[in-house]
Amino acid sequence: MIHRPTRLAALGLAAAAGLALTACAEDGGADAGRVGGLADVSGELQGEGATSQQRAMDRFASLFEVAAPGSTLSYNATGSGSGQSRFLDGQVAFAGSDSPLQGEQVAAARERCGGNDALHLPMVIGPVAVAYNLEGVDLTLTPPLIARIFDGSITSWDDPAIAEVNEGAALPAERIRVVYRSEESGTSDNFMRFLSAAAPGDWRLEHSKSFPSATGSGASGSAGVADEVSQVPGAITYVESGFARDKGLGIAAIDFGAGPVRPTPETVNSALATLEYSGEGADMVVDSGKLFAMREAGAYPLVLTTYEIVCSAGYDGRTRDLLKNFLHVVLETGQDEALAELGYIPVQGGFKDRLAAAVDSIS
Known part of the structure; x- marks a missing residue:
């Protein structure tokens, strides 16, 4: 059945939210648009990968510019495979991917990260x-x-x-x-x-x-x-x-x-409430086999947990601080109704707390 598209309404809501944040910042309401505890750094952060999170990244980029003046996000939505390759080659700070690194990619990521492991942070959730x-x-x-x-x-x-x-x-x-x-x-x-x-x-x-x-x-x-x-x-x-x-x-x-x-x-x-992980500690790789086999009433388990794949350590100081600033902005101001209107599921509760701790651990 063909229904009337809702994109303009969704984008309008996202734009209105962005304008509201900007207005609060101009009026001196720093709590509304700025995020406390961000590092004093500016510049361009580069990422590449999954098209599934493209619209979420567009919104996050706007929030990042408000919360961290002088900072910008450049996200190239070319697909998970391309994003992983560019990350492993050291051409971008993070990869957006709907699937985790596997096999030889894990060792390649350790080399790219200066001998440190990569982390998978499921920051964007979408059915x-x-x-x-x-x-x-x-x-x-x-x-x-x-x-x-x-x-x-x-x-x-x-x-x-x-x-x-x-x-x-x-x-x-x-x-x-x-x-x-x-x-x-x-x-x-x-x-x-x-x-x-x-x-x-x-x-x-x-x-x-x-x-x-x-x-x-x-x-x-x-x-x-x-x-x-x-x-x-x-x-x-x-x-x-x-x-x-x-x-x-x-x-x-x-x-x-x-x-x-x-x-x-x-x-x-309802499906995310019972989420289990195959990764350890700050590496939040979702056990997709258990998620996808779920049969509980009222749960929709056909869900993409889109990862931001990052180095646990090994960045230069400026890139590390830009990345952590951006990820904290995503968690603290990006999980709202405007994100839901774009078709994503705002993260919350213990899942969100674990993500915040993982971001803090990047060194």
């Missing part, structure tokens, strides 16, 4: 929507159905397996057109990890940052796949929910095993 373009259809899917659609086993919207969980829906006899991310993407990697965990009997392909090209067609970036689906009747994709809403796409309710659930702040926070 992944299974988004579609079907006029007049309010769709429910299950993980096995999603797996069979995206591996090409189910090819028509009126397939009996889809009809069985959408009783009474007017499903068209129309070809399903799968759209996937054409470049290396942490979103692809996590989506396939989800299918492996939630539908192991139906999804037998190995996860990777590159989606198998045997089914469907590719488009570049989160905005690219959402735009492609909006133009192609019968199309379906996996994309961060904010991008799907921007294009007015239908967002499927997913029955993970305890009834259909839609991605909302409440359902996502």
Whole structure:
């Protein structure tokens, strides 16, 4: 079902919030726009990576300029794979990535960080929507159905397996057109990890940052796949929910095993409440296998925990202080309703406290 896009409203709210912060700063209300305890440093901080967090980074950049005058963020949204490569090559201070470093990358990061380990900080949380373009259809899917659609086993919207969980829906006899991310993407990697965990009997392909090209067609970036689906009747994709809403796409309710659930702040926070980590200490790598296999009522576990991958130590003093200033601004002023309006889930409680401690530990 095509709905009216909400991007202008979301951006308007974000802009209004930014203007309010600026006005408070000009009026001397430092508490509203500035963050206490920031290091006395200025300059440009460079990051690169996941397109899934691009709009969050745009907002954080505005807040950073207000809270730390003379400081700017340059974030290049090229995809998780590119961001990781640029970080490992020492060309940017941090990488935005929807999946953690793996294998030889861990050793490469230690070398890049002057013999110190890299940290994965899940600073941007966003539900992944299974988004579609079907006029007049309010769709429910299950993980096995999603797996069979995206591996090409189910090819028509009126397939009996889809009809069985959408009783009474007017499903068209129309070809399903799968759209996937054409470049290396942490979103692809996590989506396939989800299918492996939630539908192991139906999804037998190995996860990777590159989606198998045997089914469907590719488009570049989160905005690219959402735009492609909006133009192609019968199309379906996996994309961060904010991008799907921007294009007015239908967002499927997913029955993970305890009834259909839609991605909302409440359902996502229900899933995050039981989050476990495979990393240790300040390295907050999420145990995605346990998250994606969750079947609790009212929880939506198909969530991207987008990491800012940073060095635990090894930066020059100026870069370290700029990075820590930025991350503290993100945590202290960026987790608000304006972020939620952009399609992300503001972090809170013990999860937020652990992130703050991890940022403090960077030396």
